[in-house]
Amino acid sequence: MNAAxxxxxxxxxxxxxxxxxxxxxxxxxxxxxxxxxxxxNGAGKTVFVNMITGYLKPTSGKIEYHxxxxxxxxxxxxxxxxxxxxxxxxxxxxxxxVRENLLIALAIAKDEGKAMLSSPRSPDLVAEADRMMQAxxxxxxxxxxxxxxxxxxxxLLDIAMAVVANPKVLLLDEPTSGVSVGEKFxxxxxxxxxxxxxxxxxxxxxxxxxxxxxxxxxxxAFYQGEIICDAPPAEALQDPAVIEYVIGHDxxxxxxxxxxxxxxxVIGTESNA
Amino acid sequence: xxxxxxxxxxxxxxLFGFFVLAVTGNFMPTWVQNNxxxxxxxxxxxxxxxxxxxxxxxxxxxxxxxxxxxYAVALADKHFGISDIFLRxxxxxxxxxxxxxxxxxxxxxxxxxxxxxxxxxxxxVLYGVLVKVEALGSTxxxxxxxxxxxxWVPESKYTLFCAIIVASAVSACMVQYYLKxxxxxxxTAIRDNELRVEYLxxxxxxxxxxxxxxxxxxxxxxxxxxxMALGQVDPDSMVNWTVSGELVFITVMxxxxxxxxxxxxxxxxxxxxxxxxxxxxxxxxxxxGGTLLAIIFFLPMGLWSLLERIWVRKGSSS
Amino acid sequence: MQLLITIFLDxxxxxxxxxxxxxxxxxxxxxxxxxxxxxxxxxxxxxYAAAYAITYAADMEYADWIGFVCIFLAAxxxxxxxxxxxxRVILRHMYAQDEVLIALATFGxxxxxxxxxxxxxxxxxxxAYQPMALLGRIPVGGISRDVYSFTLMALACIVAFxxxxxxxxxxxxxLISVVIYDREISQxxxxxxxxxxxxxxxxxxxxxxxxxxYVAPTLSVxxxxxxDVIVLSFAVVVIGGMGSIPGALIGALMVGIxxxxxxxxxxxxxxFVVFAVMAGVLIIRPEGLFAPAKARTI
Numbered sequence: 001m002n003a004a005x006x007x008x009x010x011x012x013x014x015x016x017x018x019x020x021x022x023x024x025x026x027x028x029x030x031x032x033x034x035x036x037x038x039x040x041n042g043a044g045k046t047v048f049v050n051m052i053t054g055y056l057k058p059t060s061g062k063i064e065y066h067x068x069x070x071x072x073x074x075x076x077x078x079x080x081x082x083x084x085x086x087x088x089x090x091x092x093x094x095x096x097x098v099r100e101n102l103l104i105a106l107a108i109a110k111d112e113g114k115a116m117l118s119s120p121r122s123p124d125l126v127a128e129a130d131r132m133m134q135a136x137x138x139x140x141x142x143x144x145x146x147x148x149x150x151x152x153x154x155x156l157l158d159i160a161m162a163v164v165a166n167p168k169v170l171l172l173d174e175p176t177s178g179v180s181v182g183e184k185f186x187x188x189x190x191x192x193x194x195x196x197x198x199x200x201x202x203x204x205x206x207x208x209x210x211x212x213x214x215x216x217x218x219x220x221a222f223y224q225g226e227i228i229c230d231a232p233p234a235e236a237l238q239d240p241a242v243i244e245y246v247i248g249h250d251x252x253x254x255x256x257x258x259x260x261x262x263x264x265x266v267i268g269t270e271s272n273a
Numbered sequence: 274x275x276x277x278x279x280x281x282x283x284x285x286x287x288l289f290g291f292f293v294l295a296v297t298g299n300f301m302p303t304w305v306q307n308n309x310x311x312x313x314x315x316x317x318x319x320x321x322x323x324x325x326x327x328x329x330x331x332x333x334x335x336x337x338x339x340x341x342x343x344y345a346v347a348l349a350d351k352h353f354g355i356s357d358i359f360l361r362x363x364x365x366x367x368x369x370x371x372x373x374x375x376x377x378x379x380x381x382x383x384x385x386x387x388x389x390x391x392x393x394x395x396x397x398v399l400y401g402v403l404v405k406v407e408a409l410g411s412t413x414x415x416x417x418x419x420x421x422x423x424x425w426v427p428e429s430k431y432t433l434f435c436a437i438i439v440a441s442a443v444s445a446c447m448v449q450y451y452l453k454x455x456x457x458x459x460x461t462a463i464r465d466n467e468l469r470v471e472y473l474x475x476x477x478x479x480x481x482x483x484x485x486x487x488x489x490x491x492x493x494x495x496x497x498x499x500x501m502a503l504g505q506v507d508p509d510s511m512v513n514w515t516v517s518g519e520l521v522f523i524t525v526m527x528x529x530x531x532x533x534x535x536x537x538x539x540x541x542x543x544x545x546x547x548x549x550x551x552x553x554x555x556x557x558x559x560x561x562g563g564t565l566l567a568i569i570f571f572l573p574m575g576l577w578s579l580l581e582r583i584w585v586r587k588g589s590s591s
Numbered sequence: 592m593q594l595l596i597t598i599f600l601d602x603x604x605x606x607x608x609x610x611x612x613x614x615x616x617x618x619x620x621x622x623x624x625x626x627x628x629x630x631x632x633x634x635x636x637x638x639y640a641a642a643y644a645i646t647y648a649a650d651m652e653y654a655d656w657i658g659f660v661c662i663f664l665a666a667x668x669x670x671x672x673x674x675x676x677x678x679r680v681i682l683r684h685m686y687a688q689d690e691v692l693i694a695l696a697t698f699g700x701x702x703x704x705x706x707x708x709x710x711x712x713x714x715x716x717x718x719a720y721q722p723m724a725l726l727g728r729i730p731v732g733g734i735s736r737d738v739y740s741f742t743l744m745a746l747a748c749i750v751a752f753x754x755x756x757x758x759x760x761x762x763x764x765x766l767i768s769v770v771i772y773d774r775e776i777s778q779x780x781x782x783x784x785x786x787x788x789x790x791x792x793x794x795x796x797x798x799x800x801x802x803x804x805y806v807a808p809t810l811s812v813x814x815x816x817x818x819d820v821i822v823l824s825f826a827v828v829v830i831g832g833m834g835s836i837p838g839a840l841i842g843a844l845m846v847g848i849x850x851x852x853x854x855x856x857x858x859x860x861x862x863f864v865v866f867a868v869m870a871g872v873l874i875i876r877p878e879g880l881f882a883p884a885k886a887r888t889i
Contacts, residue, residue, distance in 0.1 A: 075471050079474040093462050093465040107455035107458070108455070116456045116459070117454055118455065120455045161469070161473065383877070385691055389626075389694065390825065391874070393822070394826070394870040394873060397822055397866040398863055398870060400862065401860075401864075402859075402863050404862060405858060405860070406859050513818075518698055555710060561702050562703035563699070564699075565698065566681065566700070
């Protein structure tokens with residue numbers, strides 16, 4: 001294939017006053033790949049996502065999107081280009097309804113902002129919003145104010161809003177964190193199905209190995225700012241380094257993940273507490 | 274645009290209400306006319322502040338643009354003899370808007386208390402200049418000659434009264450239209466979650482800058498109208514931080530609920546002031562301060578929310 | 592040369608009174624995270640209370656030095672009474688709110704207090720010159736200056752030292768430092784944050800009142816006394832860093848000297864220069880000259 005890969009990361013590095021959060025990261029993702037990013041807290045997963053989407057500027061290295069250099073661009077430019085993300089803590093407009101959230105997102109995304117000069121409630125935007133709510137199965141909550149939603153529904157809204165700009169590369173930061181066990185698989189089913197249909201390249205950060213096993217084509221394992229394994233799940237989850245530094249020896253059930261910190265924490269094996 | 278406006282209830286009520294006001298104004302005693310004039314003139318500035326407030330920003334320094342508008346009229350009158358209302362408004366809004374554009378580049382990066390303080394600082398810079406420079410009138414200020422309209426000098430203030438009403442109605446409708454577009458919806462979006470707006474692909478700084486310029490131009494128009502209505506300008510009643518404080522007070526008292534609210538708030542403020550001065554000349558500030566506290570504690574969405582509640586109750590009982 | 596001395600001494604005098612007033616504002620901001628617009632009212636109340644007491648004492652034919660006692664008593668009384676009432680009745684219910692909204696509420700309190708002054712003290716100005724007259728004048732470098740202004744400078748030094756010593760050497764000071772750092776953790780550790788807030792607010796109010804009280808003998812205390820001081824102390828606090836006491840000192844010195852230079856050399860710039868610097872500092876280094884540089888998230 002001669003086409004440039006959907007996403008290519010070359011020798012990406014990031015340090016925060018002496019602490020290395022990313023050390024020579026090299027990744028290639030083709031169109032339609034579904035990739036799981038795993039690693040203990042502080043391993044550098046969110047820093048990686050933040051750099052690709054422009055929230056953090058890398059210290060050195062390159063990020064390419066379909067051959068185009070997007071290193072160090074602003075988040076809104078990343079969105080315009082086609083690289084979008086969802087958030088570990090859902091970032092939605094709390095005082096607006098689900099429908100209004102999507103209408104605003106659509107108004108901004110359409111025609112690079114020209115739709116902003118007319119009402120967000122125009123018929124084609126409303127139809128599009130309805131379609132998206134159906135696809136993500138949040139239609140029942142269309143008129144509910146975002147602050148009243150359950151975590152699961154809010155996550156779906158967050159992801160739906162990230163998809164509004166029709167990205168070719170989508171990064172999901174812990175899409176099932178904070179979501180009840182019953183809802184986790186439901187959410188991933190909905191999301192992955194909707195995205196596979198459009199051929200979107202998806203990279204998502206996840207702590208739950210069951211989810212990783214079920215949905216991904218490839219696994220990227222992070223440890224102390226480096227990628228220690230880049231392989232299909234069957235292989236990756238048996239890799240000794242991955243077992244040592246990420247999964248833990250007894251395959252302990254998933255703990256509620258805490259927010260990433262920029263400092264590389266002292267990493268040990270995930271304890272069995 | 275006309276589609277949105279024609280179907281909008283607020284626009285219809287606004288036009289109707291202002292029309293009634295204009296007609297009945299002819300038969301009102303002068304002091305009532307004056308209060309309405311001053312109240313609605315101030316309402317223009319409050320309209321701009323309301324847009325900023327909806328975006329999550331409160332400016333403690335809008336007296337800057339109010340003062341620029343007023344002094345632009347006064348200076349143009351003094352040095353160039355300009356008395357035409359359209360020219361005056363154009364000058365006032367243009368100058369204020371231009372300054373807003375320039376300062377907006379800096380202010381758009383600030384939020385919360387820093388935004389408030391920096392806007393205060395800018396307004397006090399102007400105050401400092403006006404108060405000390407003789408050529409600009411110093412603390413006494415100077416007078417403004419009567420306003421003309423395309424050459425005709427009206428005898429009574431009624432014409433100016435109608436002009437202010439028209440200006441208010443037009444601004445209210447235009448802002449209403451603005452709020453109904455996607456750009457207007459951004460106000461609440463930015464207030465709710467700036468990060469998300471950026472990630473959706475819109476520059477928050479640019480959006481805030483635009484709203485800031487609108488509010489500056491509106492405040493400039495407000496100051497100009499005030500100067501014309503009063504016939505006089507001076508730093509203490511137009512540029513001092515207390516003026517900014519009054520404008521913010523009216524904004525909070527009126528509430529962010531509707532584009533008509535700022536004008537109702539402005540008028541209520543004027544009448545309150547007149548009555549307070551008559552009843553207890555040394556308790557005016559006490560009343561304002563007490564009202565401000567009461568609103569913050571008990572009616573945070575302002576008087577408009579009270580009116581809405583009464584409306585709803587009437588509607589549901591009928 | 593004489594002009595330089597005059598400028599220097601004028602600047603120091605001005606800086607001294609600005610510091611005493613502003614340090615209260617900055618302390619309250621640093622601990623309670625509130626921009627207290629009503630601080631100007633404490634200043635005015637301090638001045639009125641002191642002027643009233645001094646005039647009363649003079650009428651009663653007490654010795655002139657009693658005037659000094661009046662000043663400090665007045666400041667303390669205003670600080671304690673007004674400070675406690677405002678903090679307990681109004682502010683205590685607002686700590687969870689947006690900081691700009693709280694500032695607006697303090698603006699409301701300011702307006703109320705300004706009018707209560709008129710109701711309590713009347714509209715006529717007070718001129719309580721006795722303490723200043725008592726100390727007489729002294730020649731410095733060929734110019735005759737009030738001794739009183741030097742005592743003002745001394746007072747500023749005492750206040751500065753007192754704040755430093757109080758914060759670093761006493762138990763309460765250490766508690767306050769912890770509360771500044773993080774209110775919730777302090778509470779979790781068992782510190783009575785509510786009491787700390789009250790005490791800090793009262794001290795801040797008292798210092799503001801002290802500034803007004805000590806300045807009262809030097810001018811005519813009339814309605815509207817606090818309006819100009821508020822924005823000047825904002826400027827000082829912003830320039831030095833909101834919440835920083837050494838910042839308030841440097842800010843006061845800068846504003847004081849700048850103003851003195853302007854007054855003598857280019858009077859039209861007197862106010863302009865102060866607020867231009869305030870705007871400049873906010874643009875270049877918003878946390879102020881002395882707050883530690885933080886990465887801005889905006």
